[in-house]
Amino acid sequence: MSDAEDDAMWGEESPLGDEASFLNPERAPQGPSMPDAVWADIERVLHHEQVAREGTVSLHSRRRPRRTWIIGAAAAGVSLLAVGVVVQSVQSTNAPVVASGTNGLTPSSGAFPAKQILASGTDYMPTTLASQVTKLVRGSKGAKQLMAATTEATAWPSTAPGFDMSAEGLRSCISGLTHDDNGTALMVDLARYHGDDAGIVVIPMSVTEPTQSSPAMLRVWVVGPDCSASHTDVMVDLTIALPATASAE
Amino acid sequence: MSAEQSDEELLAAHVAGDPHAFSELVFRHRDRLWAVALRTMGDSHEAEDALQDALISAFRRAEQFRGEAKVTTWLHRIVVNACLDRIRRRSARPTSPLPEHDTHDFGLQAADDHIEQRETQILIAEALAELPQDQRDAVLLVDVEGWPIEDAARMLNCPSGTVKSRCSRGRAKLAKRLVELRNPQSHDPVQNPEGGPS
Incomplete structure (x- = not known):
């Protein structure tokens, strides 16, 4: 359509009149303040977006050409070693740092950063992550008992199909997630997510017993x-509510 | 982060990778954004969902902000559009009742006026929601926000004549739809499919 034809259609008044002024940012009347709970939800959503934005870099880095990947892996090995040294010094007054076996999965002694x-x-x-995690927690010791537990797990699973991470790596990961060098998870499942190798890390958001x-x-x-600790490689971050009946099981 | 940063600086910082800039920007204008979502949706739960949709969209599209309008106007428009999209998606469902109001502070007449005003706002939002996106954008900029045609054309990246025709078509549809919404009995239940290019 030409500009002349466009112009020919112009001229009628808007049927909205002043009734749509509530949509005008300059003329809109004052409304109620945003409730704190709404802001908290929005802050969480924006945090997820930020994590996803940072995660895009991670996905790209996984698709680097092989030669670059080898160099990157060597660099990562050095940095993991450095993280291990840091963790060891931080942990020296707390739980002993786990000494890994040759495959990094078999500790000789000590506790892991999860109950x-x-x-x-x-x-x-x-689509089923929340219910699967709920079932996982219910099916093991139960959230209530796990929360009450004062000791960390001392046994590493004999086989960890799919997810290849050393105990030191897990400790570093959890400290990154919790922003706490001594951070401890309620539960960790070395598993898969949507076909990809993944760790499921569950952490209680409050210390009080559920009711x-x-x-x-x-x-x-x-x-x-x-x-x-330096790059958490988060695929999903969500919060779930576990009813007292479920958590008490 | 400096408290003196302008909205534009915060948005630019977000685009540059600052992980806190966007949250600070939204926090600064949260009451205003909440108010427009609440007014448009008429329900706090729907308003929260629409606002989250809008802010995710703004977070991801921040680099598209070209500085022609104020950041608050840009954010406001994204919120309005998210609300209208949500209204359009729910249009197949039965109309949700008006939210209950605490009428202690209202006289009976004032309460009636308030409800009538809310009904009008909901009708307008529903009618706008049904417009094709390009017509809706033009109507919001020109008829609701009051931008001159030339400015709207620059924002929409199209000729002035196109803005005029989109407004004209949008207005015609709005006028017809508002009559139908205000007088449901007059509405022909067998609707013709949308015809013609927008």
């Missing part, structure tokens, strides 16, 4: 094998 570590072999799916009216709030991260 329970599993290798369920589950392939967690995006009927106040469920246990659990923060769940799905992390990739590159997760470390």
